[in-house]
Amino acid sequence: MPRDKAALSTIPATIDVETRVHDDHHVSLRLWLRLLSCTNQIESRVRQNLQSSFNTTLPRFDLMAQLERAPQGLKMSELSQRMMVTGGNVTGITDVLEKEGLVVREVDSADRRVFRVKLTTEGERQFRRMAAEHEKWVVDLFGAIAPKHKKQLMDLLGELKECLAGLNGT
Amino acid sequence: MPRDKAALSTIPATIDVETRVHDDHHVSLRLWLRLLSCTNQIESRVRQNLQSSFNTTLPRFDLMAQLERAPQGLKMSELSQRMMVTGGNVTGITDVLEKEGLVVREVDSADRRVFRVKLTTEGERQFRRMAAEHEKWVVDLFGAIAPKHKKQLMDLLGELKECLAGLNGT
C-alpha cells in the first residue's frame, strides 16, 4: 500500500470540527464537538493503520473482535447490538468475511431463524495478529496522557454513558 | 417519517462495543472503546433527530454549520479540513446542497481553481432553524452531567486532543 500517495488524500488535521464553536455557545455543545473531534482523529488513525498494515477495515476488525470474545459464536442480532450498527450492515460484513474464510455461519438447530457466527481457525489466527498491533497503536495514541488522567476520563465517560443509557427508556 | 417502524431497525443499545474488553486488557484500550461508545451513541441520536425532524443528515448539517460560521464562504479544501473528511466527499455533499438551493459555489476571481462555497439566504434560514433544535438535543443528552464534570471532561479531552495533534508531525 503506497503510504506516500495515500497521504495526499488524507485529511489535514490542523483546523477541525471544533472551530465551528464560539465561546458563547453552550458548554454541552462545545463538549460534544470536542468529544467528536477526539474520537474522529483516533478512529481515523486506527483505520489507516488497519488498512496499511493488514489491508483490512475497522468494521471487519470490530466484527472479528466481537467473535473472538465469544467462542460459542454470536447471533447476527447480537453482533448488531455489540457493534452498534444495523442488522443489514452486519449481513454485508459477515458475507465478506465468510467468503474470505475468516468466519462461518452455523445454523442453530434449536431455532432455524438463527445463525451462530464463529471465527474459523484461520480467522482466529489473523485476528490475534491484528489485535496485538491494534493495542500498540491505541496505547501509543494515549501514551502522553497521565495514568491518573486516563482514570478520570474513564470515570467521567462512564458517567456519561450511564446518562445516555438512562435516556433510552424515556 | 414513520418513527414506529424505524424503531424496528434501530440499534438496541443494551450491550455495546465495550463488552469486548476484559478486565485484564490495557487501560488505554478500555478508554478508547468507552470513548467510541459514547460518541457513537450521541452521534446516532443526533442523526436520528436530524432525519425525523428535518429530513436531513449529519454531514449536510455539518457542512452548513461550517458555512454559517464563515459568511465570506469557504473553499472546498477548507470545508474538507474542518469537517475532517476527504475532498471527494465534500464534492458530493456540496453537489446535493447546491441542487437544493441551500448553498452556492462561487468562482474565485483570483484563483480559478478555487470555489468559494456560501450559504444562500434560504440555506441560512433553514440552518438557523435546525441549529436551535440541535443545540437543545445536545444539551438534553448532557443534561444529567454536573457542570463541574463537564468542565473536567472538556479539559481532559482538550489534553487528549493536544496529544493527538502532537503526534501529527512525527
Add this chain to the structure above:
DNA sequence: GCGTGATACTTGACATCTCAAGTATCTGGA
C-alpha cells in the same frame, strides 16, 4: 391444528466515506 403476531435475518435503495487517478490551474524558475 391454525392463525396471528413477534422475531431473525436478508435485501435493495440510497447516502456517506475513502482512496487514487484524472483534469484544470497556478507558480517559480531555466
Add this chain to the structure above:
DNA sequence: TCCAGATACTTGAGATGTCAAGTATCACGC
C-alpha cells in the same frame, strides 16, 4: 516563454451505513 511540480477540485470504484420492506421461522392462544 515554457515547463515541471504543486495545488484545487472532481470522478469512479469499492466499502460502510441506514431504513424499510421482504422472507422464513417461532410461539402462543384458540
